[in-house]
């Protein structure tokens with residue numbers, strides 16, 4: 001029986017953050033001062049993460065995205081993914097990464113059963129990449145993408161947070177990558193998660209990006225799968241790859257939301273912008289799945305209809321996406 005919320009949305013997608021640590025400090029994700037990390041003993045153990053996923057799959061989750069912080073930084077991730085991939089009923093196991101450690105880890109990930117990777121890459125220019133990530137080396141990410149392809153990971157999506165005056169002049173350079181390679185390049189609207197007042201100037205609406213692309217190329221819309229995330233896909237005529245637009249700010253995709261999140265310390269979030277609705281850690285002991293599944297069902301049925309980003313009467317605390325997993 002599908003897991004449904006009170007608005008009739010089917011919840012089949014779990015985003016599992018396995019760490020809140022990261023080897024980069026992207027300027028849209030974490031404050032310049034960095035953020036407080038959970039104590040190691042506060043992280044869900046791999047056994048707890050497996051129990052959680054088994055329970056969720058047992059009541060209707062079909063897709064799990066492992067994220068972070070930077071998931072590849074957590075020691076032991078490859079054998080963990082292998083076990084995760086063997087959970088009966090789980091149809092899709094996918095990963096979001098910044099790609100810094102991919103060169104050395106791609107083959108292991110492929111062998112562990114990861115068939116698809118979402119890789120964050122906000123600039124194709126080394127100095128700019130360095131400054132957006134506060135210290136990252138673009139060459140490592142590019143070598144990581146090559147290694148993933150060589151390892152046989154076919155479905156590679158590149159996430160680009162588009163920021164006006166920062167990297168939006170690279171729109172065509174990114175789009176051009178789809179011509180000769182089967183990448184999906186996804187442009188994401190900058191979300192005001194840090195609450196630092198910069199969103200008005202930095203956010204580039206997806207609609208504007210599409211209009212700019214359509215002036216330069218013939219673009220056509222592409223159908224998507226029911227387990228997909230919120231991107232809407234387009235293809236430049238004759239191109240191998242696709243261009244995706246993820247528009248969390250300008251255009252609500254909440255009416256088709258299919259996901260829940262669990263932070264690395266076990267907090268269940270039924271919306272990216274809620275403060276966490278339940279600590280699941282107490283339900284992840286050795287016993288059966290019954291209690292956990294009951295809690296998940298109850299919390300999902302109370303999932304909010306949409307985020308409150310456009311409601312100025314709602315005050316929001318700044319959140320570092322690295323603590324949630326995006």
Ligand SMILES: Nc1nc2c(ncn2[C@@H]2O[C@H](COP(=O)(O)OP(=O)(O)OP(=O)(O)O)[C@@H](O)[C@H]2O)c(=O)[nH]1
Pocket residue numbers: 065067094096118157159188227228229230231246248257259272325326
């Ligand atoms: N507001 C909002 N933004 C989301 C949500 N899911 C994903 N995003 C945005 O999309 C970005 C990319 O997400 P990914 O981790 O690549 O996952 P996805 O888009 O669900 O990926 P696919 O499964 O490949 O379709 C996130 O970092 C967010 O910026 C969501 O539920 N709400």
Ligand SMILES: C[S@@+](CC[C@H](N)C(=O)[O-])C[C@H]1O[C@@H](n2cnc3c(N)ncnc32)[C@H](O)[C@@H]1O
Pocket residue numbers: 022028029067068069070071096097098118119120159160161188189190191192193194321322324325326
């Ligand atoms: C939090 S990261 C975690 C996984 C991994 N470290 C990475 O960067 O891919 C997941 C996604 O969140 C996105 N993200 C973080 N902060 C964001 C913001 N303020 N607005 C839009 N997307 C954001 C990143 O671009 C990335 O694609």
Ligand code: SF4
Pocket residue numbers: 022023024025026029030068069070098120321322
């Ligand atoms: S977006 Fe990913 S790589 Fe960048 S700081 Fe956040 S967690 Fe780290």
Ligand code: SF4
Pocket residue numbers: 253254257258259270271272273304305306307
């Ligand atoms: S903002 Fe909340 S309700 Fe809307 S798509 Fe994201 S998680 Fe779902």
